[in-house]
Amino acid sequence: MINSFFARFIPVAIAVVGLVSCSFQANTSKDVNTVSSPSPAFVPWQGLKRLYLLGGNANPIFSIAISPDNKTVLTGSFDGILKKWSIEERKTIQQPDLEETVTAIEYSPNGQTFVTGDVDGRVSLWNAQTGEIIWSYIRHRFVVTSVAISPDGKLLATGSWDRTVKLWDLATGSYIKTIALHPSQVQSIAFSPDGKAIVSADYDGAVKMWQISNGKLIRPFAGNTFPVSQIIFSADGKTLASGSHDGSIRFWDVETGLLKNTLQAHSLAVTDIAFSPDGTILASTSQDGTIKIWELKNFRRLNTLSGNIILRIAISNNNRWLVTGDEKGYVTIWEVI
Secondary structure (H helix, E strand, O other): OOOOHHHHHHHHHHHHHOOOOOOOOOOOOOOOEEEEOOOOOOOOOOEEEEEEEEEOOOOOEEEEEEOOOOOEEEEEEOOOEEEEEEOOOOEEEEOOEOOOOEEEEEEOOOOOEEEEEEOOOEEEEEEOOOOOEEEEEEOOOOOEEEEEEOOOOOEEEEEEOOOEEEEEEOOOOOEEEEEEEOOOOEEEEEEOOOOOEEEEEEOOOOEEEEEOOOOOEEEEOOOOOOOEEEEEEOOOOOEEEEEEOOOEEEEEEOOOOOEEEEEEOOOOOEEEEEEOOOOOEEEEEEOOOEEEEEEOOOOEEEEEEEOOOEEEEEEOOOOOEEEEEEOOOEEEEEEEO
């Protein structure tokens, strides 16, 4: 077990977004805050209303997930506290103490279970209703940076700073195989929407897609030369997007592997990105202290919100909620208007 504060924080901070070294004035006002872009025609996502803040215990939020039924939010923080929040009731439902920093969270497609990964390489499956652990094993030699569950809910993939991407049986936690061995630390992984492939990105900027059935490389996606913070598929599986430490967001055609567009979205490292359910909107967060909303048909910015450094962001599958977790331990619920 790692006991030193700095021994724990430094590798985790780098694994999540790079060193979080910038300083911004905390925006902790609880008044409703609406920010809109100056456009003559109303477009959804041009307005975001901040409904409320949760938490704020000075422990950075390193992982976040919204339940498939859009009713609850899971957050994992540096101090090892895993919290389950009710969006409508604005309160904590469960709060187990994992002792080690929670670096990754994902709900299963049916919402009955969820998976966490932590700084010690441990991966755990939880009952989402009771908050009880179903199984828990040390699965990697170093920080688990990313977890992903297949669309059919049968497979679990984990990525780690031990440079591997591994595949497991979700129900039992049994090892299936190692899908990928990267030359540097794995930062992010994601299943394709059809469940046939998995993409992984590493600290050297490499992005690669692998066949689940045989573990073979399908294709690389070229363009990143800086560490990748996050990699995600659009819901239709046609577009792959990455957020990088150089502040850029890149978009590739999944079928051809060709780079479609690059946005120099932020002045500092991108910490997280999220697609809207229909794939027309992308939200990005950065060490520069901003949340930006992008319309992808014309790759134009609809909205910019400023405040603390946001480390994690998620969009509900009903397109109603945007949830963020920041460096100060605040979880903010935004409503799309």
